[in-house]
Amino acid sequence: MTLSLRLLLIGSGGREHALARALAESPSCAALWATPGNPGIFQYAQAAPVSDTDHIALAAWCVQEHIDCVVIGPDQALADGMADVLRSSGLAVFGPSKAAARIEWSKAYAKELMHRAGIPTAASRTFLKSQGQEALDYLANHALPVVIKADGLALGKGVVVAETHEQAIEAFQSMADGLFKEAGNTIVVEDFLRGEEASVFALCDGQDFLCLAPAQDHKRAFDNDLGKNTGGMGSYAPAAVVDEEVMARVKLSIIRPLLDVMSNDGNPFIGCLFVGLMIDNGQPSVVEFNARFGDPETQSVLSVFDGDFAALCYSAALGKLDPSTVQNVAKGVACTVVLASGGYPDAYERGYDVTGLDDAARYARVYHAGTKVHDGHLLTNGGRVLGLSAIAPTIAEAIELAYKAVDCVHFRDKHYRRDIGRRALQRVEAGGLQS
Numbered sequence: 001m002t003l004s005l006r007l008l009l010i011g012s013g014g015r016e017h018a019l020a021r022a023l024a025e026s027p028s029c030a031a032l033w034a035t036p037g038n039p040g041i042f043q044y045a046q047a048a049p050v051s052d053t054d055h056i057a058l059a060a061w062c063v064q065e066h067i068d069c070v071v072i073g074p075d076q077a078l079a080d081g082m083a084d085v086l087r088s089s090g091l092a093v094f095g096p097s098k099a100a101a102r103i104e105w106s107k108a109y110a111k112e113l114m115h116r117a118g119i120p121t122a123a124s125r126t127f128l129k130s131q132g133q134e135a136l137d138y139l140a141n142h143a144l145p146v147v148i149k150a151d152g153l154a155l156g157k158g159v160v161v162a163e164t165h166e167q168a169i170e171a172f173q174s175m176a177d178g179l180f181k182e183a184g185n186t187i188v189v190e191d192f193l194r195g196e197e198a199s200v201f202a203l204c205d206g207q208d209f210l211c212l213a214p215a216q217d218h219k220r221a222f223d224n225d226l227g228k229n230t231g232g233m234g235s236y237a238p239a240a241v242v243d244e245e246v247m248a249r250v251k252l253s254i255i256r257p258l259l260d261v262m263s264n265d266g267n268p269f270i271g272c273l274f275v276g277l278m279i280d281n282g283q284p285s286v287v288e289f290n291a292r293f294g295d296p297e298t299q300s301v302l303s304v305f306d307g308d309f310a311a312l313c314y315s316a317a318l319g320k321l322d323p324s325t326v327q328n329v330a331k332g333v334a335c336t337v338v339l340a341s342g343g344y345p346d347a348y349e350r351g352y353d354v355t356g357l358d359d360a361a362r363y364a365r366v367y368h369a370g371t372k373v374h375d376g377h378l379l380t381n382g383g384r385v386l387g388l389s390a391i392a393p394t395i396a397e398a399i400e401l402a403y404k405a406v407d408c409v410h411f412r413d414k415h416y417r418r419d420i421g422r423r424a425l426q427r428v429e430a431g432g433l434q435s
Contacts, residue, residue, distance in 0.1 A: 003028035005310050006066055009045060010052050010082065011073030012036045014338075014369030014387040015295035019073055020044040021365070022302045026310035033065075039378060040368025052077065055085035062091050069094060069314045072271070075153055078291050079105040083271075092317040095271040100262060101291035103269075107151045107188045110289050117257040120285040122147070124190040129176035139168045139189065147190040150175050152183030156231035157345055161192065193287060195280030196241045196423065199297045202255050202275060203312060205321040206268030209255055210312075213304055213330040214242035215297040216423065221345060223419045230345045231384060234337045234420030236395060237300035238330040240427055241279050250275065250284050258289070270316060296336045296387045299367050303334035303389045335398035335421050336389040337406050338369070342413025344383035352412040354378045354385065364390035364405035380411050395424040
């Protein structure tokens with residue numbers, strides 16, 4: 001029997017636009033609302049007349065409107081305990097509790113969990129900012145490169161891979177001095193992991209899980225992985241570096257033991273567990289965990305998803321994950337190119353006219369990330385403005401279509417990487433499997 005679900009989506013970015021489309025196009029979706037939303041999300045959802053920051057009022061509105069399931073997109077909402085407030089009102093929520101979401105909002109806690117569960121990850125040490133001199137002495141003698149991470153949430157920018165001891169010391173000091181506010185009160189120093197990065201999304205109901213298509217993100221601001229870390233400049237899925245053997249290892253040695261230890265601790269994980277990986281000679285190690293869908297990987301992963309996504313999320317929220325809602329986790333290949341404001345991830349201007357979206361939509365799905373409508377004009381309103389996700393039978397075709405869409409869109413100081421999917425193409429050219 002097909003469900004008839006009334007759904008609420010929390011969030012306002014490109015990830016949430018992709019979630020909105022997947023939810024709205026699900027056979028089981030009867031109605032979809034969103035808050036705070038964006039111009040793209042509202043192509044699929046009604047605006048909920050309640051603030052996403054007032055959790056008590058939000059819960060009351062959901063009860064009043066007979067909302068069947070709330071899907072929470074942003075990390076900050078989860079860290080603020082939104083899921084707990086909603087569940088206390090009897091609502092089904094796809095998103096972890098504040099305690100379970102700590103796996104993202106505390107890098108130090110995540111490392112402690114991994115060590116306890118025997119999950120492969122980089123060796124590390126954790127320092128309070130008050131231990132500054134001890135940390136600086138440690139960094140001055142650490143093997144290079146070395147990774148410095150702010151413990152708390154930092155909009156995807158709280159990680160520095162230092163190539164010199166001077167860079168490492170500068171990164172630590174800037175975090176300790178408040179670059180990311182309280183997120184830098186505790187700082188994790190990690191060994192550098194070598195290999196190829198990938199992302200796996202596991203949809204979890206507290207005990208069981210189901211993995212969507214693996215993806216690869218492109219974090220650095222410029223081509224050839226140069227420049228500062230960003231929230232992500234592009235992605236593609238599925239990523240062939242996570243083949244069947246690697247995925248089996250991820251499930252057996254990473255996801256399963258993590259869910260078990262969290263459940264045993266009384267913090268079962270319900271929602272999307274983002275597993276950030278480094279793959280070296282087929283052996284996966286964890287770079288980081290997030291407690292929600294990644295951005296812009298979600299745009300690629302959900303573009304190739306085939307199934308009833310709303311029913312899948314709802315079943316997980318009820319603690320009864322239903323694999324029959326999925327027909328295929330990867331129908332085709334998707335490539336997503338992010339169009340950003342000039343200067344991102346540092347200072348950038350807002351308020352520029354955006355044009356060409358109808359033409360771009362001939363080649364790719366257009367996901368809004370940082371836009372707004374003013375006096376009938378679509379304007380830039382963030383560092384990452386749009387994500388263009390093309391779908392094709394092969395990665396080469398998907399990349400070609402995505403960049404055709406890029407050429408259609410215009411706004412002042414448009415910035416994007418020109419090498420999204422490069423590793424996948426190199427794999428194909430080397431005779432490997434197409435991703």
